[in-house]
Amino acid sequence: MDFFVLEVSSINSIKSKIIANLIYIGPAFKRHATVIVPLLRRGKVVSNFELIIDCTDRLLNNWRRKPCEKIHTDIVQQSQNLMLAIFGFIGFNYDFETLNDDENENNNELTKELHYKMSVFQMVSFSPRFLSKIYTNFSPRYRRSQGIINKYLNEMTEKELNESPESRAERKRTCLIASLVASLQQDEKSEAMKNEQDKKG
Amino acid sequence: MNKIRKVKTFNRKIYKFICYLLGLSRNEIFNETLTLLIGAFDSTSSALSWFIHLMSKYPQVQQKIKAELMKDNDNQQLTLDLLDSLVYLDCVVKEVLRFCPPIIGTLRTLTMDDRLPESGFQLREGDSVLIAINNLAHDPRYWSIDPELFYPERFLNEDKNHHPYAFIPFGNGHRQCIGQDLARFELKVIAARLMQYVTFGDGGPEINAGGHSEAIIKPRHIGVTIHFDR
Numbered sequence: 001m002d003f004f005v006l007e008v009s010s011i012n013s014i015k016s017k018i019i020a021n022l023i024y025i026g027p028a029f030k031r032h033a034t035v036i037v038p039l040l041r042r043g044k045v046v047s048n049f050e051l052i053i054d055c056t057d058r059l060l061n062n063w064r065r066k067p068c069e070k071i072h073t074d075i076v077q078q079s080q081n082l083m084l085a086i087f088g089f090i091g092f093n094y095d096f097e098t099l100n101d102d103e104n105e106n107n108n109e110l111t112k113e114l115h116y117k118m119s120v121f122q123m124v125s126f127s128p129r130f131l132s133k134i135y136t137n138f139s140p141r142y143r144r145s146q147g148i149i150n151k152y153l154n155e156m157t158e159k160e161l162n163e164s165p166e167s168r169a170e171r172k173r174t175c176l177i178a179s180l181v182a183s184l185q186q187d188e189k190s191e192a193m194k195n196e197q198d199k200k201g
Numbered sequence: 202m203n204k205i206r207k208v209k210t211f212n213r214k215i216y217k218f219i220c221y222l223l224g225l226s227r228n229e230i231f232n233e234t235l236t237l238l239i240g241a242f243d244s245t246s247s248a249l250s251w252f253i254h255l256m257s258k259y260p261q262v263q264q265k266i267k268a269e270l271m272k273d274n275d276n277q278q279l280t281l282d283l284l285d286s287l288v289y290l291d292c293v294v295k296e297v298l299r300f301c302p303p304i305i306g307t308l309r310t311l312t313m314d315d316r317l318p319e320s321g322f323q324l325r326e327g328d329s330v331l332i333a334i335n336n337l338a339h340d341p342r343y344w345s346i347d348p349e350l351f352y353p354e355r356f357l358n359e360d361k362n363h364h365p366y367a368f369i370p371f372g373n374g375h376r377q378c379i380g381q382d383l384a385r386f387e388l389k390v391i392a393a394r395l396m397q398y399v400t401f402g403d404g405g406p407e408i409n410a411g412g413h414s415e416a417i418i419k420p421r422h423i424g425v426t427i428h429f430d431r
Contacts, residue, residue: 073404
């Protein structure tokens with residue numbers, strides 16, 4: 001994760017969208033950083049020590065069940081599964097089910113779509129801009145994936161909004177999704193219509 | 202005119218202060234969530250894959266990590282205090298990130314015209330410059346010990362005081378990676394836990410050849426054996 005500085009005028013393709021998220025400029029960068037940065041400092045992340053160990057132990061248990069002479073060629077995928085599980089719990093209190101006993105039987109829809117989204121990102125990263133735009137605007141698979149991801153993110157947000165105010169106030173100091181939802185603008189529709197320079201936050 | 206300019210400047214400062222304090226729209230939250238998810242798991246999982254690959258290639262490094270973990274810790278409990286005391290493992294994590302940084306580079310945009318000092322190449326305000334992280338980490342001008350060697354001890358001795366910009370796996374400056382503390386912590390905890398239980402073995406020259414792939418730099422060919430020590 002890195003915040004780059006670039007001028008982005010029109011944002012349509014997946015590549016532009018992801019890059020734009022990485023490169024909020026000026027005041028937008030500050031608004032986003034204010035919400036997220038405090039939760040990712042070392043003082044906060046060490047509280048997840050036990051959780052990281054638990055997830056790693058689950059991966060070790062999966063390996064233990066395999067024959068010892070096996071050559072593991074899916075280490076990249078195994079590492080992704082572990083990291084996704086850890087970050088799901090730390091950031092969003094969400095189980096991506098990537099460390100299940102039978103790792104080949106992950107039916108979690110969001111996990112599948114995130115992997116698909118990553119593969120598209122890898123594909124369009126080195127493609128000409130017009131090709132990535134065509135793909136992301138006209139591919140039914142991509143548009144369906146976007147819809148599914150939005151559905152889950154919406155559910156996470158709604159779940160957080162349904163928590164009691166006390167619980168939300170407490171958790172926003174430790175949980176990323178709680179902090180993000182706590183920063184939700186009150187009148188976001190009218191805010192969305194404004195230019196970045198005129199947004200209240 | 203001067204007064205109007207002063208008022209405008211004041212308004213801009215007030216606006217920036219308000220922006221600094223207030224929150225995000227729902228759409229921004231969605232984008233932020235997705236970006237954090239993808240950014241968090243893809244780059245850190247790449248670093249973990251490289252760690253496993255390099256451990257399989259350098260058994261003596263694995264043995265040194267295990268020895269450090271066992272020292273004064275017969276019951277092999279992993280605690281925060283023990284983790285903080287693992288100096289050699291810190292060096293290994295750094296060396297993995299130096300040897301195979303998961304990110305190709307970081308971009309910066311010029312805020313004014315400039316010229317490169319040696320080549321004289323002219324850069325204009327608004328140009329984006331790619332700072333190639335891997336090239337810096339492997340440039341022999343900035344490292345005392347051959348940068349093409351995987352040698353974690355360099356961070357204890359000869360290259361302890363390396364050039365600050367020769368090793369920037371998370372970028373640097375005002376806009377360096379916001380998730381670096383979490384990434385470093387995750388990598389160290391996972392590496393320590395794995396080394397407490399398993400030894401990685403080389404699966405063979407072809408199947409475990411390494412190599413780079415895709416936008417996030419991951420091993421293209423990785424094949425390791427996993428032997429449980431206990």
